[in-house]
Amino acid sequence: MNTTKKLALAAVLSALGVVILTVGSFIQVLDLSSAALAGFVIIIAVIELQKYYPVLMYSVISLLSLILIPNKFPALLFIFFGGFYPIFKAYVERFHYIAAWVVKFSMFNMFLAFLIIAVRILAEAGFLPPLENNNLYDFLGNFKIIVFAVANFVFLLYDIAMSRIINIYIIKVRRLLGLKNYF
Numbered sequence: 254m255n256t257t258k259k260l261a262l263a264a265v266l267s268a269l270g271v272v273i274l275t276v277g278s279f280i281q282v283l284d285l286s287s288a289a290l291a292g293f294v295i296i297i298a299v300i301e302l303q304k305y306y307p308v309l310m311y312s313v314i315s316l317l318s319l320i321l322i323p324n325k326f327p328a329l330l331f332i333f334f335g336g337f338y339p340i341f342k343a344y345v346e347r348f349h350y351i352a353a354w355v356v357k358f359s360m361f362n363m364f365l366a367f368l369i370i371a372v373r374i375l376a377e378a379g380f381l382p383p384l385e386n387n388n389l390y391d392f393l394g395n396f397k398i399i400v401f402a403v404a405n406f407v408f409l410l411y412d413i414a415m416s417r418i419i420n421i422y423i424i425k426v427r428r429l430l431g432l433k434n435y436f
Contacts, residue, residue, distance in 0.1 A: 263298060263306050270294040270314040270336075277327035284327040288335035289411065291327075295339040296419060300427075307343075311336045325375065333368045334361075342415065361408045362401065 270291040277287020291314060298307040314336060318328035341360060345353045 259302050259306060263302060263310050266294045266298055267310045267313045267317070270310070270331075271317045271321065274314070274318045274327045274331055275322045278322040278324040281324065281326075284324070285330060287327045288330035291331050292335035292339050293415075293418065295336050296415070297422070299339055299343045300419070300423065307340050311340060326372070329368065329371060329375070333364050333371065337364075339415070342412070357412065358405065358408070361405065365401065365404055 273287050273291045273294070277283040277285075277291075294314070295307050295311055298310050302310075315328065315332045318331060319325060322328055342357070345356050345360075347353075348356065
């Protein structure tokens with residue numbers, strides 16, 4: 254019975270994650286925020302379901318978003334960062350906080366560089382809109398220090414906001430929904 258509840262919640266949260274990424278795909282202004290919001294779906298799985306469910310949800314949302322949504326950029330953001338990071342954060346924050354921040358920033362910069370390269374390759378292959386028509390791709394493709402500095406600052410704010418939202422979820426929302434002892 255407990256496994257059935259967890260599987261049902263994982264399926265519903267996975268569907269919600271795909272819907273959020275689909276909305277971000279249709280409204281290009283929301284592509285970054287949809288990947289981050291879909292990552293919060295993974296956070297709920299990390300808190301409520303634990304074990305291997307968050308990884309399974311990450312895989313399902315990633316695969317379905319690559320197959321179903323027309324604009325692949327939100328899916329790439331989710332795959333390379335938005336969906337992976339909540340799972341990574343849950344494990345890394347068990348370390349000393351200085352070591353955790355060093356590991357988090359190292360991982361972020363590695364994925365940022367990889368994302369820039371992946372976006373360029375997919376755009377040149379025709380899977381994404383042409384590079385010259387979208388200023389975001391030009392911004393991401395520019396390997397200047399200022400791009401990485403701004404991205405690292407935004408990442409710092411994102412991590413702090415994520416930690417606060419996790420605390421609000423655990424302290425208030427979880428109690429309101431009655432999920433504390435549900436799983």
